[in-house]
Amino acid sequence: MDRALLIVALLCYLAPTVARDDGRIRILAARWWVPAGLLLHVQGLALALFLDDVPLRSMTEGLGATALVVVLAREWWGRRPRMGALRRILLGLAVLLLALASVSPPPGGQPMKSSPFFLLHVGLVLTGFAGFALNFSMSALYLNVRRRLKRKRLADIGKLPSLDTLDRLILRTMSFGFVTLSAGMVVGFAWAFSRGIPLKSSDLTALLTVMVWVWYAAGLTARALLGWHGRMVAIFGVGGFAVFLLITTVGLLVSGWHGVV
Amino acid sequence: MGPGIVAVGLSHHSAPIDVRERLAVSAAGVPDLLRDLRADGMGTEALVLSTCNRVELYAVPGRGQDGDSLAGWLAERSGLVPRRTLPYLYRHQDNAAVRHLFRVTSSLDSMVLGEPQIVGQVRAAYRMAQEQEAAGPVLHRVLDRALMVAKRVRSETRIARETVSIGRAGVELAKQVLGALENRSALLIGAGDHGRVVARSLIDYGLPELIVANRTFSRGAEVARDFGASAIPLDEVPRYLERVDIVLTSTSAGKILLERQQLAAVARERRYRSLVLIDLSVPRNIDPGADSLDGVFRFDVDDLRQVAQHGQAARQDAAQDAERIVEEEVARCWAWIENAEINAGIGAMSRHADAIRRAELERAAAVLARLSDKDRKSVEAMTRAIVKKILHAPIMHSRQMAQDGDRHGVDVLFTALSGTPDDD
Numbered sequence: 001m002d003r004a005l006l007i008v009a010l011l012c013y014l015a016p017t018v019a020r021d022d023g024r025i026r027i028l029a030a031r032w033w034v035p036a037g038l039l040l041h042v043q044g045l046a047l048a049l050f051l052d053d054v055p056l057r058s059m060t061e062g063l064g065a066t067a068l069v070v071v072l073a074r075e076w077w078g079r080r081p082r083m084g085a086l087r088r089i090l091l092g093l094a095v096l097l098l099a100l101a102s103v104s105p106p107p108g109g110q111p112m113k114s115s116p117f118f119l120l121h122v123g124l125v126l127t128g129f130a131g132f133a134l135n136f137s138m139s140a141l142y143l144n145v146r147r148r149l150k151r152k153r154l155a156d157i158g159k160l161p162s163l164d165t166l167d168r169l170i171l172r173t174m175s176f177g178f179v180t181l182s183a184g185m186v187v188g189f190a191w192a193f194s195r196g197i198p199l200k201s202s203d204l205t206a207l208l209t210v211m212v213w214v215w216y217a218a219g220l221t222a223r224a225l226l227g228w229h230g231r232m233v234a235i236f237g238v239g240g241f242a243v244f245l246l247i248t249t250v251g252l253l254v255s256g257w258h259g260v261v
Numbered sequence: 262m263g264p265g266i267v268a269v270g271l272s273h274h275s276a277p278i279d280v281r282e283r284l285a286v287s288a289a290g291v292p293d294l295l296r297d298l299r300a301d302g303m304g305t306e307a308l309v310l311s312t313c314n315r316v317e318l319y320a321v322p323g324r325g326q327d328g329d330s331l332a333g334w335l336a337e338r339s340g341l342v343p344r345r346t347l348p349y350l351y352r353h354q355d356n357a358a359v360r361h362l363f364r365v366t367s368s369l370d371s372m373v374l375g376e377p378q379i380v381g382q383v384r385a386a387y388r389m390a391q392e393q394e395a396a397g398p399v400l401h402r403v404l405d406r407a408l409m410v411a412k413r414v415r416s417e418t419r420i421a422r423e424t425v426s427i428g429r430a431g432v433e434l435a436k437q438v439l440g441a442l443e444n445r446s447a448l449l450i451g452a453g454d455h456g457r458v459v460a461r462s463l464i465d466y467g468l469p470e471l472i473v474a475n476r477t478f479s480r481g482a483e484v485a486r487d488f489g490a491s492a493i494p495l496d497e498v499p500r501y502l503e504r505v506d507i508v509l510t511s512t513s514a515g516k517i518l519l520e521r522q523q524l525a526a527v528a529r530e531r532r533y534r535s536l537v538l539i540d541l542s543v544p545r546n547i548d549p550g551a552d553s554l555d556g557v558f559r560f561d562v563d564d565l566r567q568v569a570q571h572g573q574a575a576r577q578d579a580a581q582d583a584e585r586i587v588e589e590e591v592a593r594c595w596a597w598i599e600n601a602e603i604n605a606g607i608g609a610m611s612r613h614a615d616a617i618r619r620a621e622l623e624r625a626a627a628v629l630a631r632l633s634d635k636d637r638k639s640v641e642a643m644t645r646a647i648v649k650k651i652l653h654a655p656i657m658h659s660r661q662m663a664q665d666g667d668r669h670g671v672d673v674l675f676t677a678l679s680g681t682p683d684d685d
Contacts, residue, residue, distance in 0.1 A: 149437065149558055155571040158423075158433055163535060164440030227532035231555055 002051060003102060005044030006064055010098040012037025013071070017092050034091070038075075041068055041098070059104030062126055067097035069130035070137075077169075082161045085144070089137040097133070100249055117191040124184030125209065131177025132216065132241050138173055139237030142166040146231060167230055170237055171223065178216045185209060208247055215240045265598045266399055268358035269331045269350060270310070270317030273372050276349035284339050284346070286311040288389070294318075294338070295395040302326070303334050306397035308390040308404070310365070312382050314372055319362060321399045328352030356595040359403055363587045363594075366407040367414040368421075374576045375420035380411045399598060406594045413586050420579040423572035427455060428462030430568035431560075435463065435507050435537045438558045446470035447507035450498060450518065452484045455541035455562065456511020463507065464488060472505065474498050476512070502527045507537045510546035521550035528556045539565070603663050606675040607656050613679045614648045652678075 012033045045068060048061045071094045078087030145160050188206075192199065199206060219236040222228045228236075271281060286294055291309045298307050304320030311317075318335055322328075329352065336346040353361045364370045366383045387404045390396040396404065415421045432442075439445055447468055449460045452475050460471055471490035475481030478494055485492035493501065502508065502524075510518060519538070524547075528536065533556035540547040540561045551559045622629065622644060629637050655678055662670040 145437070149434075150552055152560075152564055152567070154434070154564055154567050157437055157568070160437070162436055162440040163438050227534075229533050229556065230535065232533070 002044045002048035003060060005040050005047065006060070006098055007102050009037040009041035009044060010095060010102060012040065013091055013095050013098065017088065017095055034071075038071055041071065060101045062122065063097050063101035063104065065123075066126050066130045066133060067094045067101065069127065070094040070097065070133050073130075073134050082159055085160055086137060086141050089140055090134070093133055093137055096245075115191065117187060117194075121184055121188040121191055124180050124187060126184075128177045128179075128181025128184055129212075129244075131173050131180060132212070132237075132244070135170060135173035135177055135237045136241035138166055138169045139234035139241075142170060142230065142234040143238065146234075163230060167233070170233055174216060174219060174233075174237060178213070178220055181209070181213055181216070185213060208244070212240070212244050215244075265321065265355050265595075265602060266319065266358045266403060267304075267322050267326075267328045267331055267355075268317060268319050268353040268361045269328055269335060270315060271349045271351065272315035272317070272370065274370070275351055280346065280349050281314070281316060283341060284316045284335070286316060291386075291389050292393050295390065295393045297338065298334070299323075299395065301334065303331055306390075306400045307395045308386055308400055310383060310386045312379070315365070315370075317365070319358065319400065319403075321397065328354050355598075356591055359406075359594050359598070360587060360591045362403060362407050363410045363591055364584075366411040367583055367587060368411070369414075369580055369583055369587065373425055374573070374580055375423070375425070377415075377421060380408065383411075384408065398601065402597060402601075403594060406590060410587060410590045413590070414583040417586060418579040418582040420576050420583050423575040423579070425569050425572040425576060426458075426462075427562075427565050427569055428458040430565040430572070431459035431509070431539050431541075432462045432466045433568055434539070434558075434560050434564065436466070438535050438537050439506055442466055442468045444469065445506040446472065446504065447509060448472045448474060448498065448501050448505045449484070449490075450474050450495070450508065450510045450546070451476075451512030451514075451542065452480055453511030453513065453541060456509050457484065457487075459509055459511075459539060459541060459565075460488060460490075468507075472501060474501075476514075499523070499527075502536075503530045506535070507539065508547075509539045509541060511541040512546055514542070514546060515544050516546070517548050518546040519548060519551070521548040521554070524548070524551045524557055525554055528554050531556065541565075599663055603660060603671070606659065606671065606679070609679040610655065610675060611648075611652060614652055618644045618648050 015033045045064045070090055074087050074090035077083050295307050298304050302323040303326050304322050306321040308319045332350045333343050336343040368376050368379045449456055471488050473481045473485040473490050473492045474495050482492040536557050538547050538559040551557050659671050659674050
C-alpha cells in the first residue's frame with residue numbers, strides 16, 4: 001500500500017517533468033499534480049514508517065524520504081525569481097529517487113530493534129544525501145547557465161539564476177550535506193560501538209558513505225584552500241553525486257542497508 | 262448630451278519630426294493653450310501632453326465642438342496651415358479617446374514598447390491641467406484610471422521587465438554572471454559612445470566603482486568626472502584587470518588590446534574568479550579566444566544586440582496581454598463616463614421640472630394660504646409625486662437609449678425636458 005502510494009506520487013511528479021513547455025498539462029501539473037503528489041508522497045512515507053518495526057530500515061523509506069526533502073526544497077527554492085529551471089531539475093531528481101525507492105527490495109538481514117540513535121543516524125545520513133542531491137541540481141544548473149553564456153545562447157538567459165547565486169548555493173548545499181552526513185556517521189559509529197557491532201570492511205553501505213564523505217571533504221577543502229570556484233566545484237558536485245547514485249543504486253539494490261558483499 | 266472626451270494630436274506614428282516640432286508645446290506654453298482653449302469655447306476640460314514623440318490634446322469638448330474642430334483650432338493656433346497639418350492629426354472620440362490615452366500611458370504606443378518615461382510625462386501633464394484648473398470630473402476620472410492601468414500593465418505583464426537597450430543588455434549580462442552589482446567594480450577602456458552608455462547603465466543599476474582608462478589621459482579624466490569615477494593611464498590597465506569584475510572596451514584602436522594569453526594569466530591570478538569582458542568596439546579590442554578561458558566571460562556588440570532584440574520580441578508578446586488589460590479598463594471607464602453624463606442630464610431635467618413645480622405653487626400661493634398647514638404640505642407632496650411620476654418614464658427611456666448607443670436621442674430628450682438651450 002505504502003509503495004503504491006509512492007508510485008502514484010511518482011506519476012504525479014512525472015507529469016510536469018515530461019510535459020511540453022507551453023503545454024496545458026504543465027500548467028495544470030504545476031498547480032495541482034505536484035501538490036497532490038506531495039500529499040501522496042507524505043502519506044505513503046508515513047504509512048511505511050508506521051508499518052515498519054524499525055522506521056527508515058528499508059531502501060524504499062530511505063530513498064522516499066530523500067526524495068521528499070528534494071521536493072520540499074523545490075517548493076522552497078523554486079518559488080524564487082529565475083528558479084524555474086531549478087524546479088524542473090529537482091523534480092526530475094525526485095522522480096528518479098522515487099523510482100529507485102519503488103523498485104528497491106525489502107530489507108533483509110537480521111531483525112533489528114528500533115532505537116532513537118538508529119533513527120538519528122539514518123535521518124542525518126539521508127538528510128546529508130538530500131543535501132548532495134540539491135548540490136547536484138545546483139551544479140547541473142550552473143554548468144548549463146555557464147555553457148549558454150559561453151556559447152552565446154543569450155535569448156531568455158535572464159530567466160535563469162546568475163552564476164554567482166548558483167555558486168553560493170552550491171557551497172551552501174555542499175556544506176550542509178557534508179555537515180549532516182558527518183554528524184550521521186558519527187552517530188552511527190557511536191551507536192554501533194555502544195552495541196558492540198563490529199565495523200566490517202565488506203559493509204558496502206559504510207564503505208560507500210565513507211567514500212562520499214571523502215569526496216565532498218576534498219571538494220570543500222579545494223574550495224577553501226585552492227580557491228576553486230564555479231565550474232570546477234560544479235563538476236565536482238555533478239560528478240560526485242552521479243557516481244554515488246550509480247554505485248549506491250547497484251550496490252544497495254543488491255545488498256540492502258549495510259548488507260555484506 | 263455632447264461627446265464625452267476627445268483626443269486630438271500627432272505622434273511619431275503619424276507625423277515626421279519637422280511637423281511634430283512645429284506643433285510641439287513647451288511646458289511654459291501649456292497654461293496659455295489651456296486658457297485659450299476654454300476661452301474660445303473649444304472645451305470645458307483639457308489636458309496637453311507634449312513629449313519629443315507626441316503632441317496630444319485631450320478635451321471634454323464645448324457645445325457643438327468635436328475632434329475635427331479641435332484639430333483645426335490646434336493647427337491654426339500653432340501658426341500652421343491647417344490644410345497641410347490636418348492630415349497628420351489623428352482624432353479619437355469617446356471610448357476610442359479613452360483607449361488611446363490608456364495605451365499611451367501604458368507605453369503601448371511608444372517608440373520603445375514598455376519604456377517607463379511616458380507615465381511620468383502623463384502625470385506631469387495631468388498636474389499642469391490641475392494647476393490650471395482645466396481638469397474636471399471627466400478628466401480626473403480618466404487620468405486616474407490611465408495611471409492605474411499603466412501600473413497594472415507594468416505589474417501584470419512582462420512588458421517592462423525585458424531588456425531592450427544596449428546599455429541595459431550589458432547590465433543584464435554582467436548580472437547574469439556576477440549577480441548583484443553592489444560591491445563590484447568596472448574598468449572602462451576608451452571613451453566611445455557605447456562604452457559610456459553601458460557604463461552609465463551599470464552605475465544606474467548599483468555599480469559602486471568605475472575606473473576609466475583612455476589613451477589620452479585628460480579625455481579619460483573628463484569622462485571619469487562625468488561618472489564620478491577615477492581615471493588611470495592606459496599602461497596601468499594590466500594591474501587593474503586582476504582587481505575589477507567587469508571590463509568594458511570602447512575604443513577606436515582598431516586592433517586587439519587584450520590578448521588571450523594575457524587574459525589567461527589574469528584568470529590564473531584571479532584564481533578563476535569570474536571576470537566579465539564587454540567589448541563594444543568594432544573592430545574588436547578583446548581576443549575572442551578568451552571565450553575558452555575558465556572564469557572569463559566575453560561579450561561583444563552582437564551579443565548585447567541579441568539580448569536587446571530578444572527583449573523587444575518578448576515585449577511584443579507581453580503587449581498582447583497589456584492590450585487585454587487596456588480593453589477591460591476602457592469598458593469600465595467608459596461606462597462610468599456615460600453614467601456620469603446621463604446622471605448629469607437627469608439631474609438637469611429634474612431640477613427644471615422642480616423649478617416649474619415651485620413656480621406654479623408660488624402662483625397659487627394666495628389660494629394655498631387659505632389651507633391649513635397640514636393640507637398645504639399634502640398639496641406640496643402631491644405636486645412632488647406628480648413630477649416624479651411624470652419624469653420616471655423619460656428617465657428610464659434616456660437610460661435605455663444610452664445603453665443602446667442612441668446619443669442623439671438622449672440629447673434631444675434632455676434638451677426638450679431640461680429647458681435647454683433656451684434656458685441658457
